[in-house]
Amino acid sequence: EKTVLTIGRLGYQKNPMMFLDLVECICAQRSDINFIMQGGGYLGHLENKVGQRIQRSMILQTHCQLLPWWEHGSVRNLYEQCSVFVLTSLFEGMPNTILEAMMYGIPVVATDVDGSRDLIVHGVTGFLVSTAATDEMARYVLGLLDDREMWMKMSKAARLRIRQHFLATVNIRRLERIYDEDQITNNVPSISKDIHQEELVSDTGFHNIFYGKQ
Numbered sequence: 001e002k003t004v005l006t007i008g009r010l011g012y013q014k015n016p017m018m019f020l021d022l023v024e025c026i027c028a029q030r031s032d033i034n035f036i037m038q039g040g041g042y043l044g045h046l047e048n049k050v051g052q053r054i055q056r057s058m059i060l061q062t063h064c065q066l067l068p069w070w071e072h073g074s075v076r077n078l079y080e081q082c083s084v085f086v087l088t089s090l091f092e093g094m095p096n097t098i099l100e101a102m103m104y105g106i107p108v109v110a111t112d113v114d115g116s117r118d119l120i121v122h123g124v125t126g127f128l129v130s131t132a133a134t135d136e137m138a139r140y141v142l143g144l145l146d147d148r149e150m151w152m153k154m155s156k157a158a159r160l161r162i163r164q165h166f167l168a169t170v171n172i173r174r175l176e177r178i179y180d181e182d183q184i185t186n187n188v189p190s191i192s193k194d195i196h197q198e199e200l201v202s203d204t205g206f207h208n209i210f211y212g213k214q
Helices: 016-027 047-056 058-063 072-081 096-103 134-146 148-165 168-181
Strands: 002-007 033-040 064-068 084-087 108-111 126-129
Touching: 002 016, 002 072, 002 134, 016 033, 016 047, 016 058, 016 134, 033 047, 033 058, 033 072, 047 058, 047 064, 058 064, 072 096, 084 096, 084 134, 096 108, 096 148, 108 134, 126 134, 134 148, 148 168
Parallel strands: 002 033, 002 084, 033 064, 084 108, 108 126
Antiparallel strands: none
16 A cells, blocks of 8 residues: 655644645545655644644545654654655755655655755655645655656665765764864764664664664
């Protein structure tokens, strides 16, 4: 079963109405895709409007599931069942949800805003669209769902990008190399001596290394 997931509080920044627009756009064409919007109950000021809109639309009632905000361990189940991750934000910092989705090997379709564009390589690990381009976002989502070969390539590329650029262990080592190059290593205690033996993250337990925890 094909599932499209978004995670985020139901507020202005995350632009949840665009996700609902996406659901209606896609489900007007086909009915074999489920959509999950996770983030209810997190003090999002648009939560009531999102709920009301879902209740007014038979398409949204049928195909879009609105879930409450859960602890991180439970969210893992959502990543494991989804095929494409979507983020419709109007602006971002460094969105953890994109990092997490890519680490699970899930291609991401997101709005082309700061933070998201720093993580996604357009056409390689996912796709970027403007904040008003619902139809274009729908085309990319459907393309990923229907083209297994493209999905596999992007899945592998997304996971590799996280491993090479965003793991805590990798960036600690990069910082230490900078200290070495500046010849000040002797004056700075090692910040990674306890984790140099760690291998790059495993598929089932990446959270500890990803977040720099033992």
